[in-house]
Amino acid sequence: MKEPYAHPMMPRANHDELARQNFVASARIHSWDNIHPGLKTVYETRAKGAFARRHNRDPQNRHDVHRAMDAEPYYLMWSSLARSLREMHWDSVAESVERQLPQLIDSARKLGHDKGSLRLNPNFQQPRYMSAVDIHVMPGGYHVDQVEDDVSSGAVSDRGGYYHILMFMGARAHQMEEKPGRLVGEAFANNIINYQRTMFPDLQVRRILDIGCCNGRNSLPYIDAYPGAEVHGVDLSAPQLRYGHARAQFFGKPVHFSQQNAEHTDFPDGHFDMVVSSAVMHETSRTAVANIMKEAHRLLRPGGVTIHSERAFYKTMSPFNAFLEDWECYYDNEPFKATWREMDPKKVLADAGFDPARIIEHSSTRAVAGQTQYLEPGKGPSAIFGARK
Ligand SMILES: C[S@@+](CC[C@H](N)C(=O)[O-])C[C@H]1O[C@@H](n2cnc3c(N)ncnc32)[C@H](O)[C@@H]1O
Structure with missing residues (x-):
């Protein structure tokens, strides 16, 4: 290996x-x-x-x-x-x-700290x-x-x-060997970038926010995908952000990391062209999902786009396949995952203020398998959805 x-x-x-x-x-x-x-x-x-x-x-x-x-x-x-x-x-x-x-x-x-920045909050309440x-x-x-x-x-x-x-x-x-530019952990961001280019090809991206950026693995590809754009990542965890900032320094990627709850950030209204997340919502709560999506709506400029990538939702899954997926909720300390996967992403976005006519949802082939394909909801193992403000 x-x-x-x-x-x-x-x-x-x-x-x-x-x-x-x-x-x-x-x-x-x-x-x-x-x-x-x-x-x-x-x-x-x-x-x-x-x-x-x-x-x-x-x-x-x-x-x-x-x-x-x-x-x-x-x-x-x-x-x-x-x-x-x-x-x-x-x-x-x-x-x-x-x-x-x-x-x-x-x-x-x-x-x-010469590239990007790191803002931590010593009084942060988890x-x-x-x-x-x-x-x-x-x-x-x-x-x-x-x-x-x-x-x-x-x-x-x-x-x-x-x-x-x-x-x-x-x-x-x-057989797999990692090389810069081909790091397996970056597949989620590459999927989101591909989705934006496929579904919203005219979007001009100058400022992007990665919600729940964790150790920044999936924040870095946005720097290369949108040359000259300002990339921000927020997360609840200080040790993840310190690590992510140092890692980004090494790779020469100027990401601006800050310790913030994505439910209520300190960025101004309409500050971003794109607000994204990968594998975050299922680790939060029903209230937090509603707050995060409302915050994404507030942070986007008119015409801006939000995109979220997650595992597939249960609504289109057979009871047996949903049971298999449920294992993580029961035995892998993912208590909210099943509730999240029963939710309807289109409704979540509409409740947050996005126009239902501008909300889209697809499933995709597994992001780690390479370039993803977008299918009807339920036809692939991963879900990807978003909206234009
Ligand atoms: C599975 S990790 C996601 C990793 C990363 N997005 C990626 O694709 O590699 C989930 C991350 O979301 C963060 N998170 C969960 N709720 C959050 C919130 N309300 N605000 C900011 N970050 C949050 C967690 O701290 C954790 O680092």
């Missing part, structure tokens, strides 16, 4: 750490490619019939399927394996980060959806600040995110 691109903020693995990280990544690919597909067979040949005999009807929704599968040893075995591998995944990466934390903090300081749970089992979550100038959660999510994405690449992951 190839290592992620070795920029100065990327924690390096020693021999034993690398062996553990490769083992966990390979085991996750194996469980996903070879064990996970068996769940469908178990459902069709055993669980569905057993449920029908017990209830005198077929399973009708994802909750019924969950009840049916919860009695199946194959599901319980897969589920417990998936949870254990998820914990091992973060632990194996955190080991490299903890060993090198002083050097990583030092690297961040040495990379300086919303409860962030502080109440370690989202997707990442120890400490995104936001925990352990030492002065901490960058640890940024480093864990950068190296850990790389190995997580490999899981979805299957056997191809073994």
